[in-house]
Amino acid sequence: MATRVLIADDSEFMRNLLREILEGEFEIVGEAENGVEAVNMYEEHGPDLVMMDIVMPIRDGIEATTEILEENPDATVIMCTSVGQEEKMKAAIKAGAEGYITKPFQKPNVLDAIGSAV
Amino acid sequence: MRVDVRALGACNRLAERGAKQAAGALSDLTGTDLAVEVTGASVASGEDLAESFAGRESIGVSVGLRGGLDGEAVLAFDAANVDALLSLLPGGQSMERSAVTEVGNIALGGFLDGWANYLGKAIDMSPPRYFEADGAAVLPDGALAGDGVFLFESRLDATTTDLDFSIYMLPDSGPFRDLIVGKTAPAATAGGEADGGTASTAVPYESLSTFSSLAKKGSANAADNIAMMTGLETTVDVSRLRFVPLADVPAEVGTEPHAGTVFELQGEPSGYLAILFEESSAAAVADAMLPMEPDEPLGDMAQNALCELGNVMTSGFIDGWANVLGTSITHSPPEFVHDIGASTISPLVAKLSERQDYGFVIDTAIQTEGIQARCDVYALPDERELARALDRLSGP
Numbered sequence: 449m450a451t452r453v454l455i456a457d458d459s460e461f462m463r464n465l466l467r468e469i470l471e472g473e474f475e476i477v478g479e480a481e482n483g484v485e486a487v488n489m490y491e492e493h494g495p496d497l498v499m500m501d502i503v504m505p506i507r508d509g510i511e512a513t514t515e516i517l518e519e520n521p522d523a524t525v526i527m528c529t530s531v532g533q534e535e536k537m538k539a540a541i542k543a544g545a546e547g548y549i550t551k552p553f554q555k556p557n558v559l560d561a562i563g564s565a566v
Numbered sequence: 567m568r569v570d571v572r573a574l575g576a577c578n579r580l581a582e583r584g585a586k587q588a589a590g591a592l593s594d595l596t597g598t599d600l601a602v603e604v605t606g607a608s609v610a611s612g613e614d615l616a617e618s619f620a621g622r623e624s625i626g627v628s629v630g631l632r633g634g635l636d637g638e639a640v641l642a643f644d645a646a647n648v649d650a651l652l653s654l655l656p657g658g659q660s661m662e663r664s665a666v667t668e669v670g671n672i673a674l675g676g677f678l679d680g681w682a683n684y685l686g687k688a689i690d691m692s693p694p695r696y697f698e699a700d701g702a703a704v705l706p707d708g709a710l711a712g713d714g715v716f717l718f719e720s721r722l723d724a725t726t727t728d729l730d731f732s733i734y735m736l737p738d739s740g741p742f743r744d745l746i747v748g749k750t751a752p753a754a755t756a757g758g759e760a761d762g763g764t765a766s767t768a769v770p771y772e773s774l775s776t777f778s779s780l781a782k783k784g785s786a787n788a789a790d791n792i793a794m795m796t797g798l799e800t801t802v803d804v805s806r807l808r809f810v811p812l813a814d815v816p817a818e819v820g821t822e823p824h825a826g827t828v829f830e831l832q833g834e835p836s837g838y839l840a841i842l843f844e845e846s847s848a849a850a851v852a853d854a855m856l857p858m859e860p861d862e863p864l865g866d867m868a869q870n871a872l873c874e875l876g877n878v879m880t881s882g883f884i885d886g887w888a889n890v891l892g893t894s895i896t897h898s899p900p901e902f903v904h905d906i907g908a909s910t911i912s913p914l915v916a917k918l919s920e921r922q923d924y925g926f927v928i929d930t931a932i933q934t935e936g937i938q939a940r941c942d943v944y945a946l947p948d949e950r951e952l953a954r955a956l957d958r959l960s961g962p
Contacts, residue, residue: 460661462668503691503692530591533679534686535683539688552672
């Protein structure tokens with residue numbers, strides 16, 4: 449059975465790009481545009497993996513990750529972000545993220561990160 | 567508040583590194599090589615900054631910054647190049663706004679990483695905001711308020727296309743203040759190293775702002791002098807005090823042929839001043855000054871005319887500084903230069919580089935009406951001496 453993935457990114461362009469990379473090998477269960485939607489869609493779909501942007505409106509990706517993992521300790525989240533700040537990476541890992549990819553990325557980076565996390 | 571020019575240099579290096587990271591991210595995203603051409607910090611009045619953006623139509627993305635650094639960062643490019651950008655992005659043409667916004671998000675994220683890592687603190691970015699703007703509206707609301715606006719600006723040029731980007735960062739005064747105050751001794755001593763003391767490079771922020779105004783007045787005087795000597799109507803288009811790596815200055819002047827005059831300044835501050843015209847402008851201005859048409863463009867007669875013009879302009883420029891700073895500044899006789907732009911100014915930069923890595927560059931564009939002529943004035947003062955003079959300016 450294909451790994452079920454939730455994409456959370458406020459950029460439609462980036463969601464499309466990720467979808468193109470993942471489709472075929474993974475099942476995309478939904479696309480969230482902000483942290484609140486990501487939490488709600490996680491609860492709704494229970495995906496195997498969340499590809500989570502950090503800078504998003506309403507609730508950012510680190511807060512959303514914290515919230516998802518509080519309720520679902522087995523959830524797997526990979527940060528997929530333009531932010532490469534060490535402090536943000538630490539905050540993401542502290543929040544429970546399993547991986548961290550900085551944009552712009554190539555397909556192999558994404559697949560490697562997923563392979564390591566799932 | 568005292569601004570330490572060494573700390574400002576460190577900030578500039580961070581901005582340059584950030585710009586390189588942003589250029590790398592943009593290159594990866596678009597498949598087009600981008601190089602950082604210039605990174606510098608400007609101090610200018612809001613009004614002058616607004617003038618320097620006049621006539622530009624831009625598309626861009628802005629983000630708000632909080633945490634390790636407060637303020638705003640902007641990525642902008644010429645609106646005419648949007649199709650060129652979108653054509654380089656997979657699926658870009660079908661989702662213009664989203665694609666551009668993400669380009670800005672990625673570039674600015676890269677730009678800020680170095681700052682955050684240096685500070686050891688996270689910088690929170692607000693979600694990116696897409697905009698289309700005329701002139702200075704490219705800068706965030708309220709950015710132009712006040713007498714002295716600090717602006718970091720980096721230009722990212724594509725090596726094979728016209729797709730060029732600018733990154734602007736306007737730090738708010740809070741955490742940025744801590745950064746630019748630096749760790750060096752705040753008091754500027756009059757004796758400096760020559761007297762065995764510690765030469766300080768800290769200058770009162772207000773004095774920097776005053777010096778920026780002085781530069782503007784000097785530009786206006788220089789423009790008046792051109793008008794008097796040539797009979798041509800002149801206007802000062804741009805006047806900004808920028809803090810840039812000296813090594814970048816020749817590249818800014820560019821590779822087009824230029825002619826003009828260069829001077830060594832003696833006094834406090836000492837340094838160099840270059841008055842450069844594009845080659846055709848130099849010939850047109852010389853022509854306007856001479857009673858008869860010269861035998862050859864930029865021949866002996868034209869050179870003499872431009873040297874005299876340079877003399878008068880330089881005096882107009884530095885007299886105002888000397889009067890306000892309470893110092894005496896004299897200048898050497900004019901040296902005529904005629905070469906590609908970078909080569910005209912490289913010798914001055916090389917001499918000043920023996921003493922310092924960064925310089926305050928006062929760039930002024932003077933435009934004449936009636937004939938197409940443009941003149942750029944580059945003033946390169948010794949940073950320590952300028953700091954001392956500015957420090958006295960804010961004295962009791």
